[in-house]
Amino acid sequence: xxxxxxxxxxxxCKSGTSVKIECRSLDFQATTMFxxxxxxxxxxxxxxxxxxxxxxxxxxxxxxxxxxxNHASLTLSTxxxxxxxxxxxxxxxxxxxxxxxxxxxxxxxxxxxxxx
Amino acid sequence: GENVxxxxxxxxVQEGDSAVIKCTYSDSASNYFPWYKQELGKGPQLIIDxxxxxxxxxxxxxxxxLNKTAKHFSLxxxxxxxxxxxxxxxxxxxxxxxxxxxxxxxxHILP
Numbered sequence: 001x002x003x004x005x006x007x008x009x010x011x012x013c014k015s016g017t018s019v020k021i022e023c024r025s026l027d028f029q030a031t032t033m034f035x036x037x038x039x040x041x042x043x044x045x046x047x048x049x050x051x052x053x054x055x056x057x058x059x060x061x062x063x064x065x066x067x068x069x070n071h072a073s074l075t076l077s078t079x080x081x082x083x084x085x086x087x088x089x090x091x092x093x094x095x096x097x098x099x100x101x102x103x104x105x106x107x108x109x110x111x112x113x114x115x116x
Numbered sequence: 117g118e119n120v121x122x123x124x125x126x127x128x129v130q131e132g133d134s135a136v137i138k139c140t141y142s143d144s145a146s147n148y149f150p151w152y153k154q155e156l157g158k159g160p161q162l163i164i165d166x167x168x169x170x171x172x173x174x175x176x177x178x179x180x181x182l183n184k185t186a187k188h189f190s191l192x193x194x195x196x197x198x199x200x201x202x203x204x205x206x207x208x209x210x211x212x213x214x215x216x217x218x219x220x221x222x223x224h225i226l227p
Contacts, residue, residue, distance in 0.1 A: 006159075034214060043205060044160065044217045093159050097212055104150070105215065107159040 002028050004096050006108035013084055014116055021079045021111045023094030029074035030096035034105065035067075038091040050077045084115040118143040120208045122218025129196050130226050137221045139206035140188040146208045148215065149182060149189045154203045163204075164191070193223075201225045 003026040013019045036044040048056045056069035068080040095105040119142040129135045147168040152160035166173045166180045173180050182189040203222050209215035
């Protein structure tokens with residue numbers, strides 16, 4: 001089946017620094033990727049929709065200048081958390097839309113971000 | 117936009133019994149309804165999905181039903197086993213567009 005990877009799986013950074021998270025579709029091309037954030041014991045909240053070669057579409061309440069998304073190729077999307085603060089600590093999960101023939105979204109394993 | 121409600125938030129079932137989780141959605145344009153299982157510290161795993169052109173789908177011990185008129189869909193797990201313990205999320209939307217998640221159901225399988 002289709003595989004989506006994320007790197008890193010865990011990251012700890014200091015308050016005020018930036019951190020980049022990569023999402024890759026390993027065996028298929030994804031024109032659309034999605035970024036979610038999940039706080040402990042809560043559901044996945046969609047942050048943004050990323051289309052290859054165009055600007056991401058952010059959900060209401062998500063700061064686009066803080067969460068920079070780049071989808072430079074059909075297999076890679078990156079999320080950069082800029083000037084991270086402790087309240088940004090969360091589990092960040094990406095998904096990639098596989099298109100034909102599955103028409104499914106495939107999820108990555110997630111990245112645990114801790115801001116100290 | 118789409119809004120997905122999920123019940124119950126917690127469910128305890130004796131091993132071997134059946135578990136049912138129910139969801140409702142608001143957007144009649146939604147046509148894709150996946151169910152995910154999430155284990156601690158991992159990303160969600162698709163366990164079954166259903167599209168709006170069918171009313172029921174089954175895969176071994178797992179089945180999903182969809183009532184488009186009432187805008188609700190349900191997950192049924194039969195002959196539950198300890199490894200079924202996890203958090204289950206329903207979602208709704210279009211497969212090529214964003215999908216909105218329910219709040220999740222924590223399923224406990226009791227020995």
